[in-house]
Each structure stands twice: as C-alpha cells, then as structure tokens.
Amino acid sequence: MIHPPQIATLLALTGQRLPIIQAPIGSAATPDLVIAVCKAGGLGGLGLTWDSPDEVAAKVTHLRQALPGSAFFANFVLHFPCDGFDAALEAGVPVVTFSWGIDAARIARAHRAGTKVGVQVGNAEGARRAVDAGADFLIAQGVEAGGHVQSTTPLATLLPQVVAVAGNRPVVAAGGIASATTILQAITEGAAGAMLGTRFLATREAAVHPDYKAALVAAKAEDTAFTNCFDIDWPFAMHRVLRNSTFTAWEAAGSPQPPHRPGEGDIVLRQNGAALVRYCDTPPGPDATGDLLGACLYAGTGVSDIDSIEGAGDLVTRLWAEVQAALAKTRHEGAPA
Known part of the structure; x- marks a missing residue:
C-alpha cells in the first residue's frame, strides 16, 4: 500500500487504517454508519453536541464494544454547551473533534484522558490558534463543504495555508470531496487525509430520507448555495444546502430577514413526534413526512461526484482502491526509463 509520509503520521496518531474520515453529519450519522466506515479502515464518528451525558456515554460505550481496538471519534460543536463532552472522555472515546x-x-482534558483531538479551522489564523491550544491534528474546511461551514475560503487556497502553519501536525482536508480524484488532489497538496460529509449522506446507513438521498444523487455543484437561509435553531451560521423551493422563494423575495420570509411559520416536516417549521436547520430523517424537499437539504459541491447510493464500508474500500491505483500509476509514469 502506497502512503505518502503525511498519511502515515495521521494513521499512527488516530489508529485508523485508511486516510478517509466520515464527517460528523449530525443526526444522519448512525452507529451503523460509523461501524461500517471503521470496519473498512476509515475513521467514522458521531456528532454528540446536543446529547445528554448519559446518551453520550451509552453511544461511546456501544461503539467501543462494537469496534474493539478500532478508532472512532465524537464531534462537538463549541458554539453550543456540549454537556456530554466529559462523559465521552470518561467512556473512553479515542478521538474527539471540535x-x-x-x-x-x-x-x-482530552489529553489527560488519553484522547486525541482534531480541530476544524477555516483560515490560517485559526490554524495557528488551534496549534497553540494543543490540537493533535487540524481539519481544513473549505467553503465548498456542505452543512454548516466555518470558512469562506476555497479548499485549494486554504489547504496549503493550513499545512504551512501546522508544522508536523497532520492536516485533514474537507469541503467538496466526494471522489477518489478529489481525495488524491488533497493528498497531493499536502493533506494527510480527507473528510467526506455529503458523500456519506448518500449511503445506505445514513439516517436521512430516501428522497433526500435521491436529490443528492441527482444534484450538481451549481445546485448548491452558500447561505444563511435555514437559520432557525442556529442563527448567524452560514451553511451550504441544495437550492429548493424554500430557498428559491426566499431569494426571489430579496432574502428578507425573519419574520418576513415567505412561508414563515409553515410546518414543513413532521418527524420524531415534532412539527418543524420552514427555515429550520433540521434535514428530513428516514421517517419524515411533509414537504421533504422544501426542508433544509445540506450538500457540498462534491454532489457532482455522487451517482449512486452505496454501503458506507464499500464506499471507503472503493475510494481508497481507486486512490491507490492512481498513486501507483503516477509513480510508474514518473519512474526513470
């Protein structure tokens, strides 16, 4: 297996076998998804920001039992209280990301518990602060990413800036990556691994509605928008979503602020016993009913490279085999005659 040096550093740090990381895609990341990714050699993880300490402890314990000796991670969004953070450490989570x-x-605190820490950054100054704070590795998130996006900088510009600041710390590339070609490009530009979010939404294990998955398969990069349209429950946070009826009506009306948006207060989804209004930041889950495609549909520009729904483990295996084939071809072509 061909591993550029920076990849070996990441793998030794986290304990994963392959430099492919499943992004913390909120409620869409199920234990089954994480287990499939990890068993294939990648690094899977759950978003545990909004879980109670007891819920966090139960989920981490379950994954430790299902993945003995394997790495996985828990993500915490520090914009929120993250009440379950210490419970994750006490339960023995091997890696956390912020x-x-x-x-x-x-x-x-994580280091005292023996847990490795990755910090997502959106510019070089953020990378310097994360290094100074003691991060073990950095995640450079470009503006192409789906979901909530910290950065306003394209990954091609951001990644070398973060690599230059990181020193000997590995840097994981994120944003618009959904194919072996884009993984290889990130590695070529100095990344130690690639984090994929939207691509893992389009897997059998992801807990999102089939209509949402179908929309991802059908979409292209130009069908996404970087916006603050779906801001209920998380105001002032930019995000990338698929353009849909809600977004189009809002933009056509001049992108008004609440409470003056078209359809403000309409119930757009019902799921898990809750009625969710238009402009909320919750995507449609597997059992959702209502105006599914008018809800928040997170998607990065990498949707252009998604053409099927796969099992998460098969996806990891296929992508890395394609990267290895491309690396081997490059080395063969570069060898002296």
Whole structure:
C-alpha cells in the first residue's frame, strides 16, 4: 500500500487504517454508519453536541464494544454547551473533534484522558490558534463543504495555508470531496487525509430520507448555495444546502430577514413526534413526512461526484482502491526509463 509520509503520521496518531474520515453529519450519522466506515479502515464518528451525558456515554460505550481496538471519534460543536463532552472522555472515546471554536481547556482534558483531538479551522489564523491550544491534528474546511461551514475560503487556497502553519501536525482536508480524484488532489497538496460529509449522506446507513438521498444523487455543484437561509435553531451560521423551493422563494423575495420570509411559520416536516417549521436547520430523517424537499437539504459541491447510493464500508474500500491505483500509476509514469 502506497502512503505518502503525511498519511502515515495521521494513521499512527488516530489508529485508523485508511486516510478517509466520515464527517460528523449530525443526526444522519448512525452507529451503523460509523461501524461500517471503521470496519473498512476509515475513521467514522458521531456528532454528540446536543446529547445528554448519559446518551453520550451509552453511544461511546456501544461503539467501543462494537469496534474493539478500532478508532472512532465524537464531534462537538463549541458554539453550543456540549454537556456530554466529559462523559465521552470518561467512556473512553479515542478521538474527539471540535468545530466552530477552539477550547484549550477541553483539549487539555482530552489529553489527560488519553484522547486525541482534531480541530476544524477555516483560515490560517485559526490554524495557528488551534496549534497553540494543543490540537493533535487540524481539519481544513473549505467553503465548498456542505452543512454548516466555518470558512469562506476555497479548499485549494486554504489547504496549503493550513499545512504551512501546522508544522508536523497532520492536516485533514474537507469541503467538496466526494471522489477518489478529489481525495488524491488533497493528498497531493499536502493533506494527510480527507473528510467526506455529503458523500456519506448518500449511503445506505445514513439516517436521512430516501428522497433526500435521491436529490443528492441527482444534484450538481451549481445546485448548491452558500447561505444563511435555514437559520432557525442556529442563527448567524452560514451553511451550504441544495437550492429548493424554500430557498428559491426566499431569494426571489430579496432574502428578507425573519419574520418576513415567505412561508414563515409553515410546518414543513413532521418527524420524531415534532412539527418543524420552514427555515429550520433540521434535514428530513428516514421517517419524515411533509414537504421533504422544501426542508433544509445540506450538500457540498462534491454532489457532482455522487451517482449512486452505496454501503458506507464499500464506499471507503472503493475510494481508497481507486486512490491507490492512481498513486501507483503516477509513480510508474514518473519512474526513470
């Protein structure tokens, strides 16, 4: 297996076998998804920001039992309280990642528990602060990413800036990556691994509605929008979504602020016993009913490279085999005659 040096550093740090990481895609990331990714050699993870300490402990314990000796991670969005963070450490989570913030005290607590820490950054200054705070690795998230996006900088510009700041710390590339070609490009530009979010939404294990998955398969990069349209429950946070009826009506009306948006207050979804209004930041889950495709549909520009729904483990295996084939071809073509 061909591993550029920076990849070996990441694998030794986290314990994963392949440099493919499943992004923390909120409620769409199920234990089954994480287990499939990890068993295939990648690094899977759950978003545990909004879980109670007891829920966090139960989920981490379940994954430790299902994945003995394998790495996985828990993500915490530091814009919110993250009440279950210490419970994750106590339950023995091997890796945590932070997004939307840097917290040196929490990083220190993780290190005392023997947990490795990755910090998502959106510019070089954020990378410097994360290094100073003690991050073990960095996640450079470009503006192409789906979901909530910290950065306003394209990944091609951001990645070399973060690599230059990171020193000997590995840097994971994120944003618009959904194919072996884009994984290889990130590695060629110095990334130690690639984090894929939208691509893992389009897997059998992801807990999103089939109509949402079908919309991802059908979409192209130009069908996404970087916006603050779906801001209920998380105001002032930019995000990338599929353009849909809600977004189009809002944009056509001049992108008005609440409470003056078209259809403000309409119930768009019902799921898990809750009625969710238009402009909320919750995507349609597997059992959702209502105006499914008028809800928040997170998607990065990598949707152009999604043409099927796969099993998550098969996806990891296929992508890395294609990357290895491309690396081998490049080395063969570059060998002296």
